[in-house]
Amino acid sequence: MIATIVGTGLIGGSLAITLKEKGVANWIIGVDQSEANLVKAQELKIIDEGASLKDAMLRSKLIILAIPVDALLQILPTVMDHAGPEHVIMDVGSTKEKILQLVAGHPNRGRFVAAHPMAGTEYSGPEAAIKNLFTQKTMVLCDVKNSDEDALEVVENLVEKLQMRLVYMNGVEHDLHTAYVSHISHITSFALALTVLEKEKEQGRIFELASGGFESTVRLAKSSPDMWVPIFKHNRNNVLDVLDEHINQLQQMKQLLESEDYETFYKLIQKSNKIRKILK
Amino acid sequence: MIATIVGTGLIGGSLAITLKEKGVANWIIGVDQSEANLVKAQELKIIDEGASLKDAMLRSKLIILAIPVDALLQILPTVMDHAGPEHVIMDVGSTKEKILQLVAGHPNRGRFVAAHPMAGTEYSGPEAAIKNLFTQKTMVLCDVKNSDEDALEVVENLVEKLQMRLVYMNGVEHDLHTAYVSHISHITSFALALTVLEKEKEQGRIFELASGGFESTVRLAKSSPDMWVPIFKHNRNNVLDVLDEHINQLQQMKQLLESEDYETFYKLIQKSNKIRKILK
Structure with missing residues (x-):
């Protein structure tokens, strides 16, 4: 599977490393508004290539949005508009209510899975990305009843491969x-x-x-x-x-x-x- | 050297283990108002024997007071009254001003060295005592100008053997x-x-x-x-x-x-x- 990681910092970068290592993805495309981060992430072999969001979406099945929640709210409508039945869109934002409100009722809502890995460190940027950041940590999936079954399955499989504990709740909780x-x-x-x-x-x-x-x-x-x-x-x-x-x-x-x-x-x-x- | 540790909990117990290990003391007498702690500390081989404070002082050169600061204030006058030129009395209390006020002007003041190892964990009791608790940590010695030179030397040697960094300040600081x-x-x-x-x-x-x-x-x-x-x-x-x-x-x-x-x-x-x- 080809996966795109939007935001190649601590969380996105660590996900990229782990998805490759666990065989969830065999090719990782990085998207980042910071060209320096993209170069760095490629140097560190965290991603296989950098691309624009549009190009990346054309070639990827899984798109993971790992950027601060304000940037996420800005980019999400575009991503949702371009999502097709071949896509699984997953965010890893630290707040959930506003994100879920934003996608509610979108024609492609089913392709979206709202996730939050309860893991991190006090560092940031591609250099902060590490293996095993997620092992034995909790992944929260929110409002999964609004995600398509096959999209949810892709994310649940990813959670299992990452050896994370799975918790379901709604965005308000x-x-x-x-x-x-x-x-x-x-x-x-x-x-x-x-x-x-x-x-x-x-x-x-x-x-x-x-x-x-x-x-x-x-x-x-x-x-x-x-x-x-x-x-x-x-x-x-x-x-x-x-x-x-x-x-x-x-x-x-x-x-x-x-x-x-x-x-x-x-x-x-x-x-x-x-x-x-x-x-x- | 025979050393007495008054208070065989986290700090006292860890000191006891380390003093033996580093060859600062070859025999450790434990004093504790809790009989259960004394028995436990002996079972765990943290101390070599338990004794009363009076007996322990008769046989020890170094007496380390490792009890909560209120109990320390209660016991310290008795210890100071019984201190002779053969003794070195060291406390490891977490506050210093009141302790230094209490011993100020005591005829045996010179035998006393006020110390505070900046080390600990959130656990307590003899079971919490561990090796290497002090390694590379800071030991603060307070108002050392009022300690006899030979007493200070014993404590400074102990600090070195514990591989601690040494900092001098007054009690107010x-x-x-x-x-x-x-x-x-x-x-x-x-x-x-x-x-x-x-x-x-x-x-x-x-x-x-x-x-x-x-x-x-x-x-x-x-x-x-x-x-x-x-x-x-x-x-x-x-x-x-x-x-x-x-x-x-x-x-x-x-x-x-x-x-x-x-x-x-x-x-x-x-x-x-x-x-x-x-x-x-």
Whole structure:
């Protein structure tokens, strides 16, 4: 099968590598608005060739859209308009509701499968692409009842070959859940980095003491604004809800410290320890 | 050398293992108010024997206090009163100002070296003790001018054998810096866990989507309240300062989302990306 990857960055590039390795595709065409990325991706042997979207669609069965969600919303109508029964269009965007609204009722809607691999790193670009990024991670497929059976089958087969766990939900659920287990983590990391960088201006030696715990909570702050601003924009209501709740929790802790109510603080930490049952 | 470790948990236990392995001590006496921990530590061959503090001090040259900072403040006067010129007393507490105030002017002050290894995990107890916890990590020694030269030499030799980087500061600096690069990370992790656990009650499927980014920012929420409440208590002013600043940053992000000022939000994330220069 010939597959086209639109967006040859961290996710698209890692998919390209893995699809070839697992035998899902034997030829990968890369499409990228950045010529530099395309050249880089070919140098790194992530893709076999670069092409325009139009040319690539003429020759590919599977088209994977792996670009930031705002760019995705812009390009998707064109891709859908040119989709034929021979095509399977799959996106891997981090928010789903707006994308699903956009394709709803399109005559070629059945050829589209909305997917989100819950995997990534804080790096971006073709150089960040790695093997095994997806192994044992979760792939969410959204609103699959609106996809044609044969298109869904192609994607489900891909998920299996990638050794991913499969979860089905609707777009509304997806966007709510990712706000809680992904988007807020990035917000807190960005904010924490800003807090500490601000302080460093006065206190140059702060980072001498940084250790694993700090790195763990702040590493997501290396993530690209090109990817994350569109996510926050498209999932604004959910992100605002969870951010509100998070600020409330922090304010409660602040008040307990101010009033020196360490007993209640102790109980709060005990309660938060229940996260152990979730994390391995 | 015979060494006594008071508190045979994660830090004390890991120290015990490493001191033996690196030949700093050839016999380790464990002291712990929990009989169960002592038995466990001996079973795991972390310590060679358990003893009372008094007996242990009679036979040891090096006494390492590896207990939560509130318990440390309680036990330290007794240890200092019984210290002789043959002893080196070293603590590994996570806050330093109050401890240094407590020993200031004590007739045996010179025998005491205030230390803080910037290493740990989110686990606790003797079972959590591991080899190589300290390798390539930073050891902070505080106010060393008030320690006797020979006592300091014993600790500096230990730091070298543990293959740790050595940093000197005063207690005030230490407590300020750790508030920024350690204590606030724990607060945000606890608060994030509470935020998400709260939501899970309504939305059971949330954790199906949790991936590496979430785990990274929340893993510190597994940390023990026995260790952390005393830290927040003793470093209350610094922690409140940084918590205030962190809440401000989050509120700023919230306002930008509310007003849909994505341009400024983009710039903020770019600014926070500068944390790259700190983290590897």
